[in-house]
Amino acid sequence: MTILRTNNLTMKFGGLTAVSDLTLEVPEQGIIGLIGPNGAGKTTVFNMITGVYKPTSGNILFNNTDITRMEPHVITKNGIARTFQNIRLFKDLSVLDNVMIANHLRLDSNFFSAVARTPGYREKEEGIRKKSLELLDQVGLLEFKDTKSTALPYGKQRKLEIARALATEPKLLLLDEPAAGMNPQESIELMAFIKEIRNRFDLSILMIEHHMQVIMGVCEHIYVLDYGIKIAEGNPGVIQNDPKVIEAYLGVEE
Amino acid sequence: MIDKKNIIRLGLILLVLAVLTILNNTMGKYEIRILNLAGIYIILGLSLNVINGFTGLFSLGHAGFMAIGAYTSSLLTMSVIQKESNFFVEPIVPWLANVQIGFLPALLFGGILAAVLGAMIAAPILKLTDDYLAIATLGFSEIIRVIFTNTQSLTNGALGIKGLTRYTTVHYTWGIAILTILFMFSLRKSSYGKALMAIREDQTAAEAMGINLFKHKLLAFTIGSFFAGIGGGLLAHLMGTIDPLMFRFLLTFNVLLIVVLGGIGSISGTVISAIVVTIMLEWLRFLDGVIDLGFMTIQGIPGLRMVLFSLLLMVVIIFKQNGLMGRDEITIDSLGGFFARFRKKEA
Amino acid sequence: MSINTFFQHLSNGLALGSLYALIAIGYTMVYGILRLINFAHGEIFMISTYVVFYGVSIFYLPWWVSIIVAIVITGLLGIIVERAAYRPLRNSPRISVMISAIGASFLIQNLAIVIFGGRPKSFPIPDYFNTVIQVQGVSVPIVNFFIPVITLVALVILIYIIEKTKTGMAMRAVSRDYETARLMGISVDNIVSITFGLGSLMAAIGGVMWGLKYPNLIPLIGLMPGLKAFIAAVIGGIGNIKGAVLGGFLLGMTEIMIIASLPNVTGYRDAFAFILLIGILIYKPSGLLGQDIGEKV
Numbered sequence: 001m002t003i004l005r006t007n008n009l010t011m012k013f014g015g016l017t018a019v020s021d022l023t024l025e026v027p028e029q030g031i032i033g034l035i036g037p038n039g040a041g042k043t044t045v046f047n048m049i050t051g052v053y054k055p056t057s058g059n060i061l062f063n064n065t066d067i068t069r070m071e072p073h074v075i076t077k078n079g080i081a082r083t084f085q086n087i088r089l090f091k092d093l094s095v096l097d098n099v100m101i102a103n104h105l106r107l108d109s110n111f112f113s114a115v116a117r118t119p120g121y122r123e124k125e126e127g128i129r130k131k132s133l134e135l136l137d138q139v140g141l142l143e144f145k146d147t148k149s150t151a152l153p154y155g156k157q158r159k160l161e162i163a164r165a166l167a168t169e170p171k172l173l174l175l176d177e178p179a180a181g182m183n184p185q186e187s188i189e190l191m192a193f194i195k196e197i198r199n200r201f202d203l204s205i206l207m208i209e210h211h212m213q214v215i216m217g218v219c220e221h222i223y224v225l226d227y228g229i230k231i232a233e234g235n236p237g238v239i240q241n242d243p244k245v246i247e248a249y250l251g252v253e254e
Numbered sequence: 255m256i257d258k259k260n261i262i263r264l265g266l267i268l269l270v271l272a273v274l275t276i277l278n279n280t281m282g283k284y285e286i287r288i289l290n291l292a293g294i295y296i297i298l299g300l301s302l303n304v305i306n307g308f309t310g311l312f313s314l315g316h317a318g319f320m321a322i323g324a325y326t327s328s329l330l331t332m333s334v335i336q337k338e339s340n341f342f343v344e345p346i347v348p349w350l351a352n353v354q355i356g357f358l359p360a361l362l363f364g365g366i367l368a369a370v371l372g373a374m375i376a377a378p379i380l381k382l383t384d385d386y387l388a389i390a391t392l393g394f395s396e397i398i399r400v401i402f403t404n405t406q407s408l409t410n411g412a413l414g415i416k417g418l419t420r421y422t423t424v425h426y427t428w429g430i431a432i433l434t435i436l437f438m439f440s441l442r443k444s445s446y447g448k449a450l451m452a453i454r455e456d457q458t459a460a461e462a463m464g465i466n467l468f469k470h471k472l473l474a475f476t477i478g479s480f481f482a483g484i485g486g487g488l489l490a491h492l493m494g495t496i497d498p499l500m501f502r503f504l505l506t507f508n509v510l511l512i513v514v515l516g517g518i519g520s521i522s523g524t525v526i527s528a529i530v531v532t533i534m535l536e537w538l539r540f541l542d543g544v545i546d547l548g549f550m551t552i553q554g555i556p557g558l559r560m561v562l563f564s565l566l567l568m569v570v571i572i573f574k575q576n577g578l579m580g581r582d583e584i585t586i587d588s589l590g591g592f593f594a595r596f597r598k599k600e601a
Numbered sequence: 602m603s604i605n606t607f608f609q610h611l612s613n614g615l616a617l618g619s620l621y622a623l624i625a626i627g628y629t630m631v632y633g634i635l636r637l638i639n640f641a642h643g644e645i646f647m648i649s650t651y652v653v654f655y656g657v658s659i660f661y662l663p664w665w666v667s668i669i670v671a672i673v674i675t676g677l678l679g680i681i682v683e684r685a686a687y688r689p690l691r692n693s694p695r696i697s698v699m700i701s702a703i704g705a706s707f708l709i710q711n712l713a714i715v716i717f718g719g720r721p722k723s724f725p726i727p728d729y730f731n732t733v734i735q736v737q738g739v740s741v742p743i744v745n746f747f748i749p750v751i752t753l754v755a756l757v758i759l760i761y762i763i764e765k766t767k768t769g770m771a772m773r774a775v776s777r778d779y780e781t782a783r784l785m786g787i788s789v790d791n792i793v794s795i796t797f798g799l800g801s802l803m804a805a806i807g808g809v810m811w812g813l814k815y816p817n818l819i820p821l822i823g824l825m826p827g828l829k830a831f832i833a834a835v836i837g838g839i840g841n842i843k844g845a846v847l848g849g850f851l852l853g854m855t856e857i858m859i860i861a862s863l864p865n866v867t868g869y870r871d872a873f874a875f876i877l878l879i880g881i882l883i884y885k886p887s888g889l890l891g892q893d894i895g896e897k898v
Contacts, residue, residue, distance in 0.1 A: 050462060076464035084462075090455035092581060093448070101452045104445045105464030111473065114444040115437060125445065168464050312696045314703075378883050384695045385638045389831065390882050393875035396828075400872040503824075507707060514700055557714030557820075560707060568704035572689045575697045 001028045003204050004049070004080075004172055009058035011044050011228075018044045019228040021058070026172060031198055031205045033219035035239075037248065041228040042208045043085055046174050049206075050082050051075045062172065077105050081170035083161040085177050085208075089149040095160055096145040099132040102167035132167060138200070139163045139193075155186050159193075166201060173197070175207040179214045191217045216240065224248070259586050267432060278424045286424060287492070288536050293427030294488045295528040297434045299512040300521065301481030304438070306510075307519035307581075308447065309474040310454030312388040315375070316482050316509050318395030319368045321402060321501035323483025324490035327364035328415050329408075330355050331491065340415050344406040357421040357491065361430075365483040372479025373472055380471045392503065403498040414497025415490075422492040430488065434481055438521045441477070450474055454519070508535070511567050514577050523579030538562065605739050610861040611854075612745040616814055618853025619752035623807030624830030625837070625845035626759065627679070627800030633776040633840035634796050636695070640702035641682050643827015644709035645801050649675040649808030650724060650818055651717050657725040664727060672805040679801025680794050682709075688790070713820035721819050724812035748810045755806050756846060759799065763842065772796060776840070825871060832878040838891020847889060852877065 004026040011019040019041040026032050034042050047053040049060055051072035059068040067075050081102075090098050107114075107128065109121045136142045139159050144152060149160060158178055165173055178194070179187045191214055198205055209215045215222065216236040224232040224239060226248040232239060239245055277289060298320070305313045329337075329346075333354055337346050345351070355363075379390040402409045409415070441447040449470050452460040461467050490496045508531070516527025541558040570578060582588075624646050631639045649671045656667025686705040690698045732743050763769035774782040775792045783789050811826065812818065833852045837844025852874060860867050881888065 052458070052462075071466075072461045073464045073466045076462060082462055084459065088456045088459035088462075090452050090459065092455055093451060097448055100445070101448050101460075101465070102463045104449045104452075107445050109445070111446055114446050115440045117440060117444070121444075128445070164463065306696075310696070312699060379879065382882055382886065385699050386835075386882055386886065388699060389638065389835075390879055392828075393832075393878050397872045397875050400869055404868040504707075507703065510700070510703070555715050556719055557711040560711040561715060564704045564707035564711060568686060568701050568708065571697050571700045571704065572686075575690075575693055 002026065003028045003030075003063060004206070005061045006045075006049070007059050007061070009045070009048060009060065010056045011041070011048055011053060012056045017228055019048070019055075019225075022225070022228075022230055024223050024230070024233075026204050026206050027221075028204055029198065029202070031194065031207070031218050031220055033215045033222040034206060034208045034225065035210070035215055035222060036225035039227075040225040042225055043176060044228075045225070046082060046176055046208065049075075049174065050080060073105065076168055076170075079169070079171035080174065081165035081168045081172075082174040083158070083165055083176055083178065085180070087157050087161055089157060089161060089164070091148075091150045093149060094145065095136065095141060095147050095149055095152065096129075096132060098149050098160060098164050099135055099167045100128055102164045103128040103132065105168060135163055135167055139166075139197075154181055158182070162193075162197070166197065170201075170203055172204045172206065175205060175209075177208055177210060179209055179211040182211075184213075187211055187214050190214060194218050262586050270428075270432065274424055274428050288533060289424055290422055290427045290488075290492050291536070292529045292532040293424070293431040294422075294485050294492065295509070295512060295532045296431040296525050297427075297481055297488070298485040298509045299516065299524040299528040300434050300438050301478045301485060302509050302513050303516075303519065303521065303524045304441070304450075304481075305474050305478040306513055307517075307524070308442070308454065309450040309471060311380075311471060311474060312384055313391045313475070313478065314388045314503070314506055314510070315391030315395040316478075317501040317503065317505040318375075318391075318398035319372050319479040319482035320486030320489065320505065321395075321398055321498070322368040322371055322479075323361075323364035323486030324496050324501070325364075325402065325409055325415075326367045326483070327357075327360040327487030328418055328490045328496060329353075330360035330363055331357055331419060331421065332415070336417060336419075339417070340410050340413075341407070343411070343413065346410075347407050350408070357426070361426075361484055361487040364487040365480045368483025368486070369476045369480035372482075373476045376472055376475035376479075377468075380468055380475075392506075395501075395503070395506065399498050399501055402501075409498070412498060414495060414500075416495045418491055418494045418496070420491055420494050422488050427488055427492075430484060435521065435525060442521065446470070446473065451519075511563060514567060515570055517577035517579030517581060519576065519581040520579045520583055522584040523577060523582070527578070535559070535563070606861070608736075608739040609741060610857050612741045614854035614857035615850070616745045616748040616853075617857055618850035619749045620807050620811050620814070620826070620849075621830045621833045621853045622846040622849025623752055623755065623803050623810075624826060625834040625849045626756075626803045626842055628831045629834040629837070629839055629842055629845040630772075630796050630800045632834070634772065634793060635687065635691075637687065637698050638702065638831065639682075639687075639797075639800075640699065641686070641705040641709055642679075642800070642804060643823035643825075643830070644706050644713070645675055645679050645682065645823070646804040646808045646811070646827060646830075647713065647820065647823030648678055648709065649805035650812040650822065651713065651722075651820075653809050653812060654722055654724055654818055655717075658722075668809050671809060672802055675805035675808065676798045676802040678709075679797040679804075683793060683797040688793075710820055710823065717820060719820060721817050724816035724818050726813055726816055730813050744810070744813050748814065751806065751810060755803060759803065760842065762799070768792075768795060829874045832874045835878060835888055836881050838888025841888070841890045844888055844890035 002025050006022055006024050009019060009022040010017065022045065034045060036042055044053065048055045051070050054069055059066055062078060062080060065078065067078060090101060107124060109124055113121045133142065133145065136145055139162065141156060141160055141163060144156065149157065152160060162175070162178065179190050182190060194205060195218060219236060221235060222233065222239045223230060224245050231248055232242045232245045278286060281289065302316050305311050329350055330353060334352055337351060375394045379387060382390055403412050405411065449465050452463065452465060453467060453470060457467060512527045512531045513524055515531060517523030538559045542556045624642065627642050628639060631637060652671035652674050653667045656662040656670055657664060682705050686701045687698060690701055730744050730747065733740050734743055763772060771782070771787045771792050772795065774785065774787060775789055779789060829852060830849065833848035834845045836851060837846070837848030856870065856873055859873060860870055
């Protein structure tokens with residue numbers, strides 16, 4: 001079963017074509033990689049899937065629903081969550097608050113009962129708190145729950161971003177360079193972590209990454225973009241030996 | 255649920271009420287007026303703080319929302335005779351001529367109308383960012399003022415409304431101020447309050463976490479305008495006179511000053527600042543008037559007071575960008591911690 | 602409306618539009634470089650009219666000396682405002698800078714009340730400017746010719762400075778990319794100062810001519826023309842000098858023409874500009890000649 005499918009997705013900014021005619025698929029429970037040199041249009045693909053950009057043409061199907069022109073928050077509600085390349089946490093708020101905010105969209109209490117703190121609302125809030133603490137425990141951040149999010153070390157901030165995304169209860173998780181800035185040891189841990197959340201939360205993952213070790217280690221299928229065009233796809237073995245990929249990407253970097 | 259904190263909270267409120275009652279019975283007319291103004295400025299400061307402090311939207315339209323509340327409540331509390339004596343240039347519109355309701359419902363009505371209009375005004379401009387939103391809200395506030403100056407049969411135009419019954423008492427101002435404070439703390443603690451703060455921290459991330467930006471920004475504006483309208487109504491019935499000139503940008507400036515000095519985003523900071531700024535604004539009035547030192551008199555210089563306050567605003571924003579208290583709150587826990595440390599030092 | 606009065610209104614609209622354009626340039630130049638609304642710009646404009654008043658009426662300086670003094674003082678004031686109120690906050694959130702700008706605006710306005718007094722003063726107008734001339738049977742005050750002509754000259758000089766001189770090139774470089782300009786050895790601080798200076802100078806030229814056309818001076822005169830000129834800059838596309846000029850003329854003309862053709866809405870005069878502003882912000886926030894800039898995610 002396919003959970004996400006983009007059909008001939010194209011994004012133009014003025015005269016510049018950032019992504020051209022991209023068709024890709026993410027199967028249920030899959031871990032899919034999206035790689036390519038800097039400026040290849042990878043983040044633009046994420047921005048289209050999450051509704052930040054409206055594609056110039058083409059469409060995006062998620063769970064067989066067309067989400068192409070939906071607002072970002074509606075798409076999140078439908079079950080797609082993301083992290084950002086340059087970490088975007090709610091800086092001034094605590095680690096726990098960061099995760100609890102991501103539950104706000106599933107809270108079906110209205111404003112008045114929330115401010116009046118009705119028993120019904122309190123019960124729901126308590127439920128969210130419990131769930132959030134549990135989630136923090138699962139990603140190993142429980143001891144930092146009252147820390148200001150920006151006071152966390154870099155690697156843990158990345159983890160918190162993933163935890164926050166998980167709190168929205170996604171079916172598809174988009175990770176934008178989760179290994180950026182991590183040392184080899186942390187990268188190896190991250191690989192295990194990604195596989196673990198896939199299994200535990202029963203979701204699919206589409207990830208952008210420059211770290212070849214991570215990509216080759218966790219992804220079942222990889223798409224390669226160059227100048228916004230898909231130049232190759234396949235399993236890690238195929239990608240590693242594809243001459244076009246080596247020329248465009250692997251030969252230049254790594 | 256009765257826990258220790260709630261008992262302390264209740265105790266504190268009772269203490270404040272007791273102090274206010276004593277002050278109300280012992281102070282002179284002028285001092286009571288300042289006390290009332292302080293209560294009103296607490297409401298106004300907190301109302302702007304929801305928009306600017308919690309949500310991080312920069313609104314400069316507060317005077318407009320206050321004007322709506324002030325005019326609405328005034329037109330509703332005035333007796334038929336009061337209306338007839340005010341509207342001598344052009345008679346008041348017939349559907350308002352014979353309406354008279356109580357002070358509290360009139361205030362509430364003013365707040366609700368301000369909230370509705372505030373939401374309607376904000377809706378089309380919410381997608382604007384920072385300074386553009388500021389200028390657009392300032393624009394709307396000026397438009398409201400221009401409209402009120404020209405709708406003779408509704409607002410009595412530039413003449414304003416005089417001889418309003420001075421319903422506003424310390425019980426009303428501080429009673430509503432305390433309710434507003436409680437509301438704000440509750441909002442801050444709630445899921446909705448946190449969603450507003452998430453928008454302040456990072457709008458893009460907030461949206462990616464499923465927060466409907468439009469809905470929540472609109473919520474902030476609606477709450478802010480509601481309390482601004484209530485504050486405007488209280489102000490009208492304290493002064494006894496309103497006219498469109500009262501609701502110039504200067505009024506927004508005063509409220510902004512309170513929020514910036516107190517701490518953009520801090521409830522307790524805004525409350526303290528509202529009291530201090532109100533007292534200073536009144537106390538420093540002598541700068542604009544005649545100073546009598548007993549043996550000599552110095553002619554005060556008009557404008558000097560506002561020179562001081564604008565300097566103060568600039569100095570604070572340059573050296574402490576989130577205001578004097580930042581986003582910190584004085585809570586029962588932090589007070590407890592403070593006293594605990596204090597006791598340790600003594601021992 | 603007869604042809605005669607139409608041409609009178611046209612000349613009034615042209616004059617008012619020129620004044621808005623001159624003030625709008627300062628907003629747009631500063632915004633182009635710092636992405637900041639210089640809220641105090643209207644007050645800087647106001648100071649220039651008072652300097653001329655004091656020069657001519659109190660110190661009995663010749664006209665041309667007063668004007669030069671006014672232009673120099675106003676230019677310096679612009680530079681001082683930037684140093685004191687904006688430079689310490691250059692890397693701060695835009696809201697903080699804006700609050701500082703509002704503070705600076707109120708500070709100058711109230712200092713003017715303290716120093717010049719709140720009572721209206723009458724701007725000294727040389728007799729020459731009070732003459733009314735007849736053109737094809739239409740009587741038009743001579744200032745209405747004088748203002749657009751001077752505006753045009755000032756504009757040509759400004760555009761020459763920006764497009765042909767080294768300083769102008771540096772200004773354009775800074776407005777495009779701050780960091781790169783710095784790396785290329787441009788002193789960003791100096792360029793920002795020059796920008797504020799030039800913008801204020803334009804406002805001063807506008808201020809002197811404002812006095813000639815509307816001689817009633819109070820310390821609040823900077824407020825409304827300032828806001829409206831800012832609106833003109835937004836209409837034209839903020840950051841774009843030609844846009845500011847276009848916006849200024851459009852706004853001045855619209856105001857005069859609406860009032861002339863619909864006398865019973867005169868009371869709403871100050872609301873037009875704001876309605877126009879909100880309209881443009883909603884439908885074309887980049888203005889008539891501006892470019893869209895999206896946020897990078």
